[in-house]
Amino acid sequence: MAGDIQQGDFLFDRFGKPVKVKLIQQYRATNCYEAQFADGLTIAGDAHLKLPLESENYRKQVRKYKGTRKFRRQPKPTTLSDLIKTPLTGRENRKEFSVPTAGALHFPHMDLPVPPFIFGFWFFNRRKSGGLAPPPEFKDIIKEKLKDYGYLPTHQKVFTTKPTIVSHLVPNIPYRIPNNYLLSSPEQRLELLKGVLHSKTKQYNQQTGVFRFTNRKKELVCQVQYLAESLGARTVLDYDQYKNYYTVFIKTRLQLTHEQTPRPIKVRQEWRLVSDVYEIQPQACVHIETDGPDNSYLVGEGFIPCL
Numbered sequence: 001m002a003g004d005i006q007q008g009d010f011l012f013d014r015f016g017k018p019v020k021v022k023l024i025q026q027y028r029a030t031n032c033y034e035a036q037f038a039d040g041l042t043i044a045g046d047a048h049l050k051l052p053l054e055s056e057n058y059r060k061q062v063r064k065y066k067g068t069r070k071f072r073r074q075p076k077p078t079t080l081s082d083l084i085k086t087p088l089t090g091r092e093n094r095k096e097f098s099v100p101t102a103g104a105l106h107f108p109h110m111d112l113p114v115p116p117f118i119f120g121f122w123f124f125n126r127r128k129s130g131g132l133a134p135p136p137e138f139k140d141i142i143k144e145k146l147k148d149y150g151y152l153p154t155h156q157k158v159f160t161t162k163p164t165i166v167s168h169l170v171p172n173i174p175y176r177i178p179n180n181y182l183l184s185s186p187e188q189r190l191e192l193l194k195g196v197l198h199s200k201t202k203q204y205n206q207q208t209g210v211f212r213f214t215n216r217k218k219e220l221v222c223q224v225q226y227l228a229e230s231l232g233a234r235t236v237l238d239y240d241q242y243k244n245y246y247t248v249f250i251k252t253r254l255q256l257t258h259e260q261t262p263r264p265i266k267v268r269q270e271w272r273l274v275s276d277v278y279e280i281q282p283q284a285c286v287h288i289e290t291d292g293p294d295n296s297y298l299v300g301e302g303f304i305p306c307l
Contacts, residue, residue: 011290011297014052014305016103016186016232019292029285033080038095038273039236041302046285047081050307052296054098054271056090067266075100077307084277098271102303105230110184113168115149119181120195122165123174124215130166131158135201141258142198177223186231193227194256204259211250221246228252229303234270272302 005011010018029046036042043051052075054062065071078086083097090096114122121142125132132153134142146153151161166173181192197203197211204211213224218239225235225248233252240247253262253269288297296307 005286005288011288012102012105012303013290013292013294014100014102014296014298016105017292018106019290019297021288022291023287023289025287027285027287028282030282031081032280032283032285033084033277034280035080035083035274036276036278037099037302037304038275039234039302041272041300041304043300043304043306044280044283045080045306047079048287049080049285050077051080051083051099051274052076052305052307053078053083053274054100056094056096059098059271062267065266067264071267080277083274084279088274088276095273095275097274099274099304100268101229101232101234101270101272102298102305103268104186104189104232105303107183107185107189110180110188112181112184112188114165116181116184116188116192117145117195117198118149118151118165120177120192120197121145121199122195123177124196124199124220127158129158130164131156131160133158134198137201137259138198138257176219177227182223182227182230189227189231190254193224193231193254196224196227197256204257206259209251209260209262211252211256212247213250214245214247216245218246221248224248225250226301229301232269234272235302272304 005024007021007024009021013019031047034042034044054075088096143153146161153159153161215221225237228235228250233250236249238247251270253265290297296305299306
């Protein structure tokens with residue numbers, strides 16, 4: 001919670017780098033607003049809260065950018081009080097403004113008992129018997145990965161490894177993804193996400209370029225959602241009340257499987273379209289200043305950048 005932040009604490013800026021809080025002030029604001037994004041996320045603040053806005057023209061320039069020179073144009077810092085006065089749709093009723101997703105969060109490298117890719121695959125693929133059964137399209141990749149990390153797989157369709165993966169985790173066999181994996185370096189988290197997405201079949205839609213991950217346990221789906229968001233991806237969480245399972249849809253330009261051909265990351269990975277801004281009841285607010293170059297910091301479940 002913002003009210004729990006203290007001077008000297010560390011946050012992350014919009015590029016995913018840690019920044020130190022040098023000033024924090026709590027106050028009650030009279031003019032407060034909430035911005036809603038097309039994926040359902042919201043962010044609230046007073047009239048002074050700024051978002052790094054991209055216009056449709058800005059997004060067009062990003063698409064044209066070849067990467068030969070430094071991209072100098074920055075998103076325009078815009079207060080919520082100004083945004084509420086501005087039309088949010090442009091030509092052909094398209095949403096005019098967006099906010100870029102954050103860069104991958106820079107956590108330090110962790111010493112992990114099982115390599116991240118192997119753990120992600122094992123955690124969501126393991127059978128009650130202890131065996132593993134890779135999806136047919138990933139079978140050869142998984143077996144090569146296991147061998148590369150010193151796990152010799154047997155040759156059955158549902159196989160085990162020698163040594164077993166469990167033997168490197170005892171006595172604490174996890175029932176959720178442990179925090180030391182979720183708070184590891186960007187490179188380690190990327191490998192973890194790759195392992196998760198190799199654990200089941202048909203998780204990538206080539207036409208839409210979107211991954212999906214489904215599970216009946218909301219906690220586990222939310223962990224995968226955090227994992228993707230912490231790497232700069234854009235996600236949407238959905239619940240099917242008839243089948244009683246949760247699905248997180250992941251849009252990213254990170255190379256996660258061999259069947260994916262993402263466009264290169266030149267300026268930022270993805271963006272969130274602003275769908276609405278409206279006034280809300282007065283509430284307690286927090287003013288934050290950091291030692292970062294642009295005083296940006298991330299808030300909310302989707303790591304939304306603010307200024």
